Amino acid sequence: MRILVIGAGQVGTTIVEALHADHSLVVVDTDPDRLGVLAYRYDIMTLEGNGASRRVLREAGIVDCDLVIACTSRDEVNIVCGILAEKLAPKARTIVRTRNVEYLEVWLERQLDVDFVVSSELETANAIARVIGLPAARQTEVFAEGQVLMVEFDVAPGMSVGETVGRELREAVIPPDSKVASIIRGGRVLVPRGDASIQPGDRVIVICSPDAARAWGHILSGGRSRAADVVVFGGGATGVAVAGVLLEQGARVRLVESDADRARVVAEELPGVRVFHATGLEADFIERERIGGAEAAIFTMRSDERNLYAATLLKLRGVRFTIAIVDDPASVEVFERAGVDVAVNPRIVTAEEIVRFAHDPRIRQLSMVEGDRFEILDIVVRADSELLGKPFRDLPMTGSLIGAIIRGEQAIFPHGEDMLQPGDRAIIFTESARMHQVERVL
DSSP, X not given: OEEEEEOOSHHHHHHHHHHTTTSEEEEEESOHHHHHHHHHHSSOEEEESOXXXXXXXXXXXXXXXXXXXXXXXXXXHHHHHHHHHHHHOTTSEEEEEESOHHHHHHHHTTOSOSSEEEEHHHHHHHHHHHHXXXXXXXXXXXXXXXXXXXXXEEOOTTOOOOSSBTSBTTTSOOOSSEEEEEEEETTEEEOOOTTOBBOTTOEXXXXXXXXXXXHHXXXXXXXXXXXXXEEEEOXXXXXXXXXXXXXXXXXXXXXXXXXXHHHHHHHHHOTTSEEEESOSOOHHHXXXXXXXXXXXXXXXXXXXXXXXXXXXXXXXXXXXXXXXXXXXXXXXXXXXXXXXXXXXXXXXXXXXXXXXXXXXXXXXXXXEETTTTEEEEEEEOOTXXXXXXXXXXXXXXXXXXXXXEEETTEEEOOOTTOOOOTTOEEEEEEEGGGHHHHHHHO
């Protein structure tokens, strides 16, 4: 596939990293330094210029492209790129990234003629809300219209051995309608065979039903319930989107914004949220408003340093679960090692949503896990797949796992005697390096 990527920032770079090996890529950006780094690392073509220019797009070969991705940091540039792409390359699919949820609404109302719009803020808000809803979860993805979840859980280092943790999987109590896809221990990936076990301090990836996800959360969090009292620090677009999604889910939400004018705007936009004009870091404010008693705090301010400091301070003041927005992907590990429970980079979340459009058309959804080491695919099984008619117990061990099947409107969590049928949607956990092999055999 020939793909034109407009924008060589963090989103564009993540897209190139995921797609360069299997597709012909052309990247357009106004910054020659960014383009130089990408051209040095990957076998791609680059063009310095404004992607909102018809001349530049033609020079980049847009007429021959199958997919056009406009992912600069400027919404209006992306929209102009998308509109021009629809005219210059009518056979190509066009994806536009936006930070303004209003543009997404305009597209949903069919007033913006592009194939797909991805909202960075909304994708980030939904990712955070899913984690907040499940104790011990650090990442959650939804498949098959909500029938199947992929959840990455942290097992507390001090957790006691019980019926699930510390026992061989063949003997452990595993919630029904769920499969352990992977166990990550100290950076090593363990295949979850019958003699493997989940240990305190592990990271566990599970494919399961919503009910099973709640059961896993209860087990791995020591019985903790979902967070219902949440404080959001930062009233920018991301903070407002997060607060809005959590409010819709029934959480009690408080929002702290240091700019008085912005605080008034947010209070008018979100009447169900209590908005404070404050930095939120003063000792008397924390004590007076009982911020330390919140079940979760989310930090969406525009400075990584400020988010890290605030998250650390509030953790010391009693907040049990913290999530921080991270602008620099390299900071994610720093935040988590410093004690922040979950660090989220909006650009990576956005790139993951875009990347799936460049894969096999049978792939209904794709999610990347553990820094793109693994992928979860929702893929339709071909009528001539070599795996048809074989019981799951007889399928070859390839390191990939079929965690669920969608057959018609029903989600099936397969056992050894189950078999794939043509037209099934298979939810598969696999190493990223094996993804094309999975596509081929299915």
